[in-house]
Amino acid sequence: MSDLRHVFAFSLIAVALATSEVIRGRAYIFKAVPNGLPSQIVGSIDFEQTGSFLKLNGSILGLAPGQHGFHIHEKGDIGNGCLAAGAHYNPHKLTHGAPDDSNRHVGDLGNIETPPDGFTPISVSDSLASLTGPYSIVGRSVVVHEKIDDLGRGTSDLSKTTGDAGGRLACGIIGAVEEVTVEATTAGLPPLPLELPQGSGASKLASCLIFAPVLLRNFL
Numbered sequence: 001m002s003d004l005r006h007v008f009a010f011s012l013i014a015v016a017l018a019t020s021e022v023i024r025g026r027a028y029i030f031k032a033v034p035n036g037l038p039s040q041i042v043g044s045i046d047f048e049q050t051g052s053f054l055k056l057n058g059s060i061l062g063l064a065p066g067q068h069g070f071h072i073h074e075k076g077d078i079g080n081g082c083l084a085a086g087a088h089y090n091p092h093k094l095t096h097g098a099p100d101d102s103n104r105h106v107g108d109l110g111n112i113e114t115p116p117d118g119f120t121p122i123s124v125s126d127s128l129a130s131l132t133g134p135y136s137i138v139g140r141s142v143v144v145h146e147k148i149d150d151l152g153r154g155t156s157d158l159s160k161t162t163g164d165a166g167g168r169l170a171c172g173i174i175g176a177v178e179e180v181t182v183e184a185t186t187a188g189l190p191p192l193p194l195e196l197p198q199g200s201g202a203s204k205l206a207s208c209l210i211f212a213p214v215l216l217r218n219f220l
């Protein structure tokens with residue numbers, strides 16, 4: 001009886017783990033127009049949030065080859081040559097840094113690299129910036145800079161605030177697109193084993209692992 005309860009509890013945990021919400025966002029990236037409003041789209045970026053993990057993928061055309069600072073800025077305004085987007089998104093009032101620093105702005109996503117052909121692939125992941133929660137980046141802006149972000153390691157005065165990444169070349173507002181709940185799958189389950197392990201705690205856990213998908217299949 002207690003074994004059965006153990007198996008049942010484990011299967012509930014398995015259901016909880018297998019059901020997760022994915023939040024999506026998108027930003028169309030516009031070429032900055034100095035003193036004006038942008039009109040030309042030069043790229044797009046998709047955002048996908050799963051738990052605390054944020055993944056960005058997309059591309060931008062027309063940047064000069066080399067590295068370009070890539071940040072989330074605080075305001076969802078892409079006017080005035082992208083300057084209207086304000087400063088790096090920094091709700092915790094920390095210092096500018098690299099994506100893997102603990103002392104960094106939420107918006108500090110490091111650099112993107114443009115190869116000689118000018119087509120810039122965007123493939124960035126982060127576990128601080130998020131589409132959800134009290135410090136969501138939805139409605140804020142992505143900004144691409146002229147120069148490399150020195151990640152706060154430079155000697156210039158600007159290193160600790162902007163990474164000294166220079167002017168703003170392109171920007172776009174991050175919008176929420178959809179929320180998707182990923183359900184537990186019932187496809188491709190392993191066949192029932194003929195002999196189940198018994199006895200020790202460790203083999204009980206093993207039998208739970210084997211039973212959980214079977215219970216899922218029966219209950220869903």
Ligand SMILES: *[C@@H]1O[C@H](CO)[C@@H](O)[C@H](O)[C@H]1NC(C)=O
Pocket residue numbers: 044045046057058059
């Ligand atoms: C991001 O990747 C997905 C899945 O491969 C693709 O469908 C989508 O078009 C990509 N987004 C951009 C902006 O390239």
Ligand SMILES: [Cu+2]
Pocket residue numbers: 069070071072073088143144145165
């Ligand atoms: Cu920036």
Ligand SMILES: [Zn+2]
Pocket residue numbers: 071088095096097105107108161162163
């Ligand atoms: Zn910063």
